[in-house]
Amino acid sequence: MKELELKKPITAHGETLSVLEFDEPTGKDVRELGYPYQMNQDESVRLLAHVVSKYIVRLAKVPQNSVDQMSPADLNAAAWLVAGFFLQA
Secondary structure, three states, X not given: OEEEEEEEEEEEOXXXXXXXXXXXXXXXXXXXXXXXXXXXXXXXXXEOHHHHHHHHHHHHOOOHHHHHHOOHHHHHHHHHXXXXXXXXX
């Protein structure tokens, strides 16, 4: 499990959250949701926001409308946290 401290709290399940706890993705998650990034020819990484959003919902157990409340900075941090499960050296 990994934690992300939010710069701007969100509301989920009737509670205000300032920290999201992310479970590790499973093979089933990858099969159903796909990879949250795309590798470019120059080996740079492009995060896929629409896929990352689905991973946040599933791994942090918050509804989509809570993800929609996230600030761009928090969403970006969450996206890299999710990608970090996949991009380990």
